[in-house]
Amino acid sequence: MKAYALLGGPRQLWPKNIKEILTAAQKNGDLIIGVDRGSFLLEELNIIPDLAIGDFDSLKPSELAKIEVTVKDIRYSNPIKDLTDSELMIQTAFKDYHVADLTLLGATGGRIDHFLVNLFMILNPDIRKFADQITLIDCQNKIKFFGAGEYKVQKEEGYPYFGVASLEEVKNLNILGSRYLLEKFSSLYPRIFSSNEFLPNTHSFDLKLDSGLVAVIFSKDIDRFYNI
Amino acid sequence: MKAYALLGGPRQLWPKNIKEILTAAQKNGDLIIGVDRGSFLLEELNIIPDLAIGDFDSLKPSELAKIEVTVKDIRYSNPIKDLTDSELMIQTAFKDYHVADLTLLGATGGRIDHFLVNLFMILNPDIRKFADQITLIDCQNKIKFFGAGEYKVQKEEGYPYFGVASLEEVKNLNILGSRYLLEKFSSLYPRIFSSNEFLPNTHSFDLKLDSGLVAVIFSKDIDRFYNI
Numbered sequence: 001m002k003a004y005a006l007l008g009g010p011r012q013l014w015p016k017n018i019k020e021i022l023t024a025a026q027k028n029g030d031l032i033i034g035v036d037r038g039s040f041l042l043e044e045l046n047i048i049p050d051l052a053i054g055d056f057d058s059l060k061p062s063e064l065a066k067i068e069v070t071v072k073d074i075r076y077s078n079p080i081k082d083l084t085d086s087e088l089m090i091q092t093a094f095k096d097y098h099v100a101d102l103t104l105l106g107a108t109g110g111r112i113d114h115f116l117v118n119l120f121m122i123l124n125p126d127i128r129k130f131a132d133q134i135t136l137i138d139c140q141n142k143i144k145f146f147g148a149g150e151y152k153v154q155k156e157e158g159y160p161y162f163g164v165a166s167l168e169e170v171k172n173l174n175i176l177g178s179r180y181l182l183e184k185f186s187s188l189y190p191r192i193f194s195s196n197e198f199l200p201n202t203h204s205f206d207l208k209l210d211s212g213l214v215a216v217i218f219s220k221d222i223d224r225f226y227n228i
Numbered sequence: 229m230k231a232y233a234l235l236g237g238p239r240q241l242w243p244k245n246i247k248e249i250l251t252a253a254q255k256n257g258d259l260i261i262g263v264d265r266g267s268f269l270l271e272e273l274n275i276i277p278d279l280a281i282g283d284f285d286s287l288k289p290s291e292l293a294k295i296e297v298t299v300k301d302i303r304y305s306n307p308i309k310d311l312t313d314s315e316l317m318i319q320t321a322f323k324d325y326h327v328a329d330l331t332l333l334g335a336t337g338g339r340i341d342h343f344l345v346n347l348f349m350i351l352n353p354d355i356r357k358f359a360d361q362i363t364l365i366d367c368q369n370k371i372k373f374f375g376a377g378e379y380k381v382q383k384e385e386g387y388p389y390f391g392v393a394s395l396e397e398v399k400n401l402n403i404l405g406s407r408y409l410l411e412k413f414s415s416l417y418p419r420i421f422s423s424n425e426f427l428p429n430t431h432s433f434d435l436k437l438d439s440g441l442v443a444v445i446f447s448k449d450i451d452r453f454y455n456i
Contacts, residue, residue: 012240084422108340109337110368111368111369111389111391111422111445111447111448111449112336112369112371112391112445112447113369113389113390113391113393113420113422113423113445113447114422114423116391116393116420116422116445117391117420117422120393120417120418120419120420123417123418123419124419140338140339141339141340141341143340161339161341162341163339163340163341163344163345165341165344165348167417167418168396168416168417168418169397169416169417188396188397189348189351189395189396189397190348190351190395190396190418191348191351191352192341192344192345192348194312194339194341194342194344194345195341195342217339217340217341217344219339219340219341220339221339
C-alpha cells in the first residue's frame with residue numbers, strides 16, 4: 001500500500017494538482033494521512049484522511065471537532081515529546097500500516113525550522129531505515145533519499161535540474177554520468193552540489209557512496225510562483 | 229560597514245519592507261550586493277548595487293547589459309567552480325570590502341538545492357570564520373549562526389518562535405531559559421529543535437555548545453503568505 005501525508009506547509013507551495021493526486025490515491029485504496037493542521041487542510045480539499053496525527057494545537061476547537069467526527073484513526077501527540085509529529089507519523093505509517101512508500105506534501109516552505117524538521121528527521125535512526133521509501137514533493141521540488149550503495153537515479157519527468165545534498169558525514173560520494181561530475185568526495189559535515197543536470201538523451205545518473213545519507217533534490221523553475 | 233546582498237530567491241518570500249531596508253542602507257553608505265539574478269532584481273527595485281557577482285547565466289543579454297553599464301564592481305564567476313556564487317560573494321564582502329556584517333535577502337524558497345547552498349555553505353571553513361557576522365532574512369524567518377561558546381541569544385522583535393538546528397556534529401548543546409529546554413545534547417549528525425519560545429517577560433535565552441555550529445531560526449506565522 002502507498003501512503004500520502006499532508007503536513008502544515010503553505011498551500012502556495014503544494015503541487016498544483018494536489019487534489020487530483022490525493023483523490024486518485026484514495027480511490028486506489030492508498031492511505032491518506034493528515035499531520036496536525038494538514039488534517040484540516042485535507043478536509044478543506046474534501047478529502048477525509050484515514051489517519052490524523054498531531055497535538056492539533058494549531059486548530060480551532062471547531063476545526064478539531066470536525067476531524068474527530070470524520071477521521072477513524074486519530075493519534076494525539078504530546079507537544080513535549082521525543083518524536084516530532086512528522087516522525088510519529090512516519091513510524092505509524094510504516095510500523096502500524098505497513099505502507100510500501102510514503103509521499104510527504106506540505107513539508108516545505110513557511111517556517112524554516114518546520115522544513116528542517118522534515119528534512120533532518122531522515123537522519124534519526126528510527127526514521128532512516130525507511131529513508132528509501134520516503135519522497136517529499138512540492139510545486140517545484142521532489143526529494144528522495146539514498147544511503148550507502150550504488151544507484152542509477154532515474155530522471156523525474158518535468159524536473160530538469162537536480163542537486164545532491166550530503167546530510168551528514170559522507171565517504172566517497174560519486175556523481176557520474178551527469179553534466180557536472182563529482183568523484184570520491186568525502187566530508188565530515190553537510191555539503192550540497194546543486195544545479196546539476198541530466199545529460200541529453202539519458203534518463204539517469206550514477207550515484208555511489210560508501211557511507212552517509214544523501215538527499216537528491218529534483219527541481220524545476222516555475223513562473224507561477226515568481227509571478228504572483 | 230554593513231552589507232546587504234540580494235540573491236535570486238522568489239520575491240514572494242522577501243521581507244515586505246525590502247525596498248525600505250535597502251534604500252535606507254544605501255543612504256547610510258552600506259554596501260549593496262547583487263548575486264547573479266539578484267543584481268537585476270535590485271535594479272528593478274531602483275537600487276543600483278555597488279557590487280555584482282555571478283555567472284549571470286539566468287539573465288537575458290539585455291538584463292546583463294543594464295548591469296554592466298550601472299554597476300561599478302562586477303565579478304564574473306565560472307559556472308564550473310569550487311565556490312558557489314554565494315560563497316564567492318561572502319569572501320569578496322569580508323576580504324575585499326572588510327564589511328562588519330552581512331545580511332542575505334532572497335536566500336530562501338524556490339529550488340531547495342539553492343536554499344541548501346545558502347544554508348550549508350556556512351559549514352565551509354572558508355565561510356564559517358564569518359558565520360557570526362552573517363544573517364539570512366525572509367518574510368517570516370531570520371537565521372543567525374553560532375559556533376562553540378556561550379551566548380545570551382537576544383529576542384528578535386516580531387518573531388515569537390525560534391528553532392535551534394545543529395548543522396553538523398555537535399557536542400554538549402544546551403538551550404536554557406526558554407519554554408522548552410535541552411541539556412547536554414550531543415549528536416554526530418544534524419538535528420533541529422523547533423517551535424521553541426522565549427519565556428514571558430524575558431528577552432533572551434541561553435545557548436551553549438562545546439563544539440559544532442548551530443543555526444538559530446527566529447520565525448513567525450504570517451497570514452499574507454497563507455492567504456494569497
